[in-house]
Amino acid sequence: MNELIIRQPDDLHIHLRDGDLMSLAVEHVSAQFQRAIVMPNLSLPVVSTTMAAKYRARILSSIPAGRTFSPLMTLYLTDRTTPAEIRAAKGSGFVYGVKYYPAGATTNSDSGVTDLSARYNVLAEMSKCGLPLLVHGEVTDKSVDIFDREKVFIDSVLSKIVTEFPELKVILEHITTSDAVDFVDSCSENVAATITAHHLLLNRNDLFKGGIKPHHYCLPILKRETHRLALVRAATSGSPKYFLGTDSAPHEKGTKEAACGCAGVYTSHAAMEFYAMAFESVGALDRLEGFTSHYGAKFYGLPLNEGYVKLIKNPQKIVDQYSYPGGVVVPFKAGETLDWCCTT
Numbered sequence: 001m002n003e004l005i006i007r008q009p010d011d012l013h014i015h016l017r018d019g020d021l022m023s024l025a026v027e028h029v030s031a032q033f034q035r036a037i038v039m040p041n042l043s044l045p046v047v048s049t050t051m052a053a054k055y056r057a058r059i060l061s062s063i064p065a066g067r068t069f070s071p072l073m074t075l076y077l078t079d080r081t082t083p084a085e086i087r088a089a090k091g092s093g094f095v096y097g098v099k100y101y102p103a104g105a106t107t108n109s110d111s112g113v114t115d116l117s118a119r120y121n122v123l124a125e126m127s128k129c130g131l132p133l134l135v136h137g138e139v140t141d142k143s144v145d146i147f148d149r150e151k152v153f154i155d156s157v158l159s160k161i162v163t164e165f166p167e168l169k170v171i172l173e174h175i176t177t178s179d180a181v182d183f184v185d186s187c188s189e190n191v192a193a194t195i196t197a198h199h200l201l202l203n204r205n206d207l208f209k210g211g212i213k214p215h216h217y218c219l220p221i222l223k224r225e226t227h228r229l230a231l232v233r234a235a236t237s238g239s240p241k242y243f244l245g246t247d248s249a250p251h252e253k254g255t256k257e258a259a260c261g262c263a264g265v266y267t268s269h270a271a272m273e274f275y276a277m278a279f280e281s282v283g284a285l286d287r288l289e290g291f292t293s294h295y296g297a298k299f300y301g302l303p304l305n306e307g308y309v310k311l312i313k314n315p316q317k318i319v320d321q322y323s324y325p326g327g328v329v330v331p332f333k334a335g336e337t338l339d340w341c342c343t344t
């Protein structure tokens with residue numbers, strides 16, 4: 001297949017940052033996607049509907065002229081989030097989910113929840129008003145091996161949440177293991193998962209191929225090949241429980257190429273091309289559109305987008321880096337040539 005026309009996709013998990021870096025991230029995401037679920041982990045986290053409104057306005061003002069793009073906002077769940085804040089979020093019409101970061105799990109997660117069982121009144125309110133819980137699914141106990149943190153989280157935390165709140169919509173974000181796939185498959189239709197392009201294309205060997213590769217370091221960390229294959233099977237299965245969420249997370253080059261480098265892979269510059277590569281690798285391009293453009297929208301109760309994008313076999317070289325006023329970002333597959341090219 002050399003050409004594919006598919007309904008315009010949504011990115012159901014993205015980090016757009018703020019300030020200088022936001023313009024670059026918004027320029028890239030709005031070139032391919034109609035809507036995106038925007039993560040709230042700014043250095044000052046988005047913990048209220050008022051903050052989300054202001055952040056949304058800043059994003060809207062950085063959309064390039066002539067593009068239509070809708071940021072779908074999220075709130076950052078903290079130990080201080082109240083049921084009243086949940087009602088305000090739902091009532092706003094622009095907040096689409098609440099993100100749960102276990103405190104200390106990843107970039108800018110210091111304000112995350114220390115004890116989720118103390119937030120059950122908040123989860124009950126979310127369940128009642130139909131606001132999904134977006135989950136960073138890793139335990140933070142440093143004695144748990146980093147490659148096991150997702151599975152331990154599912155067994156010790158998430159399984160309890162879905163049992164306690166059967167009506168709560170839950171999205172296990174950026175899944176990385178066959179255990180996550182098995183769990184999501186075993187749950188009701190209220191439980192779904194996003195899958196990133198880089199977790200479909202890389203395994204943990206790619207962190208160390210020929211030397212340490214800081215631009216492949218993200219959280220949850222890449223896992224072994226058997227897990228990658230399970231993710232590819234889930235994404236290409238045609239199950240509406242799995243949909244596109246890039247987790248594209250730009251960091252300035254120097255903060256990744258460092259003695260203590262940041263976690264996050266930047267994929268927004270060619271997200272659809274990366275997913276096309278993954279689906280093509282198993283002969284499943286006919287299933288791409290459901291994953292990129294139907295299932296996520298349906299799960300969030302959104303109408304399908306009206307526009308279309310075109311993927312064509314037309315080699316493109318990824319640049320070595322993107323400049324922005326605060327520095328440079330090294331994109332995923334920098335300097336490599338991709339087979340596919342996505343246009344609107």
Ligand code: NCD
Nearest residue numbers: 015106107218219249263264
């Ligand atoms: C994300 C970031 O940089 O904000 N990093 C990452 O490795 N995925 C945070 C996150 O989603 O965990």
Ligand code: ZN
Nearest residue numbers: 013015039247
């Ligand atoms: Zn993320």
